[in-house]
Amino acid sequence: MSANDLVTEDGTDTPRGASVVIVGGGVTGLSAGFWLAEAGIDVLVLERGKVGWEASGRNGGGCSHHHSPLFAEEQRLWPIMDDLLGYPTEFSPNRIRIALSAQQYELYSRAVVNARHQGFEVDELDARTVREMVPLAGDSAYAGHYYRFGGHANPHRTVQAFAWAIRDRGGRVRQHVTVTGFRTEGDRVTGVVTDRGTFGCDHLLIAGGPQTGRLAAELGVHIPMRSARAEMIVTEPLPLMPIGGIDGNGLYGRQTLRGNLAYGGGPHEWIETEFLPAGTRPTTPLAGNIARRLAQLLPKAAHARVIRSWAGVIENTPDGRPVLDRPAPWRNLTVGTMSGVGFGLSPASGRALMQLVRDGRCDFANIGSLRLDRFSALEPDWAELQGWLPGALASV
Ligand SMILES: Cc1cc2nc3c(=O)[nH]c(=O)nc-3n(C[C@H](O)[C@H](O)[C@H](O)COP(=O)(O)OP(=O)(O)OC[C@H]3O[C@@H](n4cnc5c(N)ncnc54)[C@H](O)[C@@H]3O)c2cc1C
CATH class of the missing domain: 3.50.50.60 (FAD/NAD(P)-binding domain)
Incomplete structure (x- = not known):
């Protein structure tokens, strides 16, 4: 049958x-x-x-998982997804990761070794170049990496x-x-x-x-x-930066086409898998932690008001x-x-x-x-x- x-x-x-x-x-x-x-x-x-x-x-919306066996295919497909699907995803290539200290730079450099090992190009950036490439960055930048791969899209x-x-x-x-x-x-x-x-x-x-x-x-x-609850915040729109995928200081995120900064990261909270909708509301300590880290990462955006926040549940294997x-x-x-x-x-x-x-x-x-x-x-x-x-x- x-x-x-x-x-x-x-x-x-x-x-x-x-x-x-x-x-x-x-x-x-x-x-x-x-x-x-x-x-x-x-x-x-x-x-x-x-x-x-x-x-x-x-x-x-981050698309930069170079440690995955699926990454080469991810990279091949994203730039052609709009044509394949017939609808926009707002995919934008490349990312910059900013380190705010020598310790963060050392940590982020380990990921760079892995990416290069797989044939992906990464440029090392000094603090001045970071500030030139990321207009919302400021004196907090210690150094950075420009990933000539990966990118971000609108979920x-x-x-x-x-x-x-x-x-x-x-x-x-x-x-x-x-x-x-x-x-x-x-x-x-x-x-x-x-x-x-x-x-x-x-x-x-x-x-x-x-x-x-x-x-x-x-x-x-x-x-x-196991499941973890994570949060994200969105700021009011800010002038568009040439590269919208900026990570660092324990945060991941992107600038939307309208100019908003949409960021998550920092602590996540382990929850029961069957955690229901009331549990996906953001809590002030987690959202506040993201806002504080974002102001450190992009000091010229520190004045921007947070206009939205939400929580989501992330699936995790061991x-x-x-x-x-x-x-x-x-x-x-x-x-x-x-x-x-x-x-x-x-x-x-x-x-x-x-x-x-x-x-x-x-x-x-x-x-x-x-x-x-x-x-x-x-x-x-x-x-x-x-x-x-x-x-x-x-x-x-
Ligand atoms: C705040 C946050 C930030 C993240 N940032 C990134 C990032 O930058 N880059 C990245 O790659 N990933 C990121 N992730 C992880 C990414 O979002 C997830 O890995 C991905 O969305 C998983 O997709 P999925 O379709 O497998 O699961 P889900 O999006 O969870 O979809 C599963 C669907 O199944 C449905 N479902 C469940 N049970 C049933 C049922 N019994 N009957 C019918 N339907 C059911 C649910 O309603 C749900 O819609 C982030 C996640 C969160 C929460």
């Missing part, structure tokens, strides 16, 4: 299933949905809220672009549908149970962000994960790396969760997930290090050992 023949539970003629059903309308699920639809595969994305309402619409635009591009290719995105369980037959997942009835599937992709572990556990698949895998014993299950680096990698992670679903392997990157079996010897109390307990603070 094909997925679309599954009997509907609401009595309508609307097809209730798809060849591939994706749980989660964040940037990971939507990108996978886009690449699947692009490949001519019938795809349905189920999202319990609105697309991008969770971390995918609340993040810093809201990007999520929307993926969703529209799926629709344009005949795929479907259903919002306000909460997945509550799965139907199985032998070693196959045959249906996705939701608060709107059951949707049949030939293949299931779980891309539920921080909920991925909990959802996969319904199928007996253990993905070790080693900080994504999980992209087809876990046993299921013949038609794929899981994808990104461990805090999911926005920047999304063009590439979605393509890798599409290939895992369709072919069982990824042909453009070695993603063996992202398999789930790397955690097979993990201590049961790993989260306690790492200090990742609800209420504790994690610095980034």
